[in-house]
Amino acid sequence: xxxxxxxxxxxxxxxxxxxxxxxxxxxxxxxxxxxxxxxxxxxxxxxxxxxxxxxxxxxxxxxxxxxxxxxxxxxxxxx
Numbered sequence: 045x046x047x048x049x050x051x052x053x054x055x056x057x058x059x060x061x062x063x064x065x066x067x068x069x070x071x072x073x074x075x076x077x078x079x080x081x082x083x084x085x086x087x088x089x090x091x092x093x094x095x096x097x098x099x100x101x102x103x104x105x106x107x108x109x110x111x112x113x114x115x116x117x118x119x120x121x122x123x
Contacts, residue, residue: 048120051097055080055106062086063111069094070105077104085110096121 047053055067065085069078077099080092096104101123108115 047118048122049096050122051099052093052095053119054091054093055108056089056091057108057110057115058089059085059087059110061111065090066107066109067092068107069096070107071099072103072105080106094119 057065059065062085064083066082067080068076069080071077078094080094094106099121101121104119104121106117106119
């Protein structure tokens with residue numbers, strides 16, 4: 045949210061239990077363009093800001109991994 049975005053967006057997530065959280069951004073060719081987070085977090089609500097000012101317009105995918113759960117969503121960057 046918001047989607048599309050220019051040049052920043054916020055990724056919100058909730059953890060039901062403590063654990064390691066990893067959030068990575070990929071372009072449509074599958075290349076990793078950013079790692080937003082790779083750390084342990086306690087249970088609760090969180091948000092992470094993504095600044096894509098140095099990236100080209102296009103569709104990107106973020107992958108959020110927390111424990112055994114993986115969430116993947118598309119984001120549209122329009123400059």
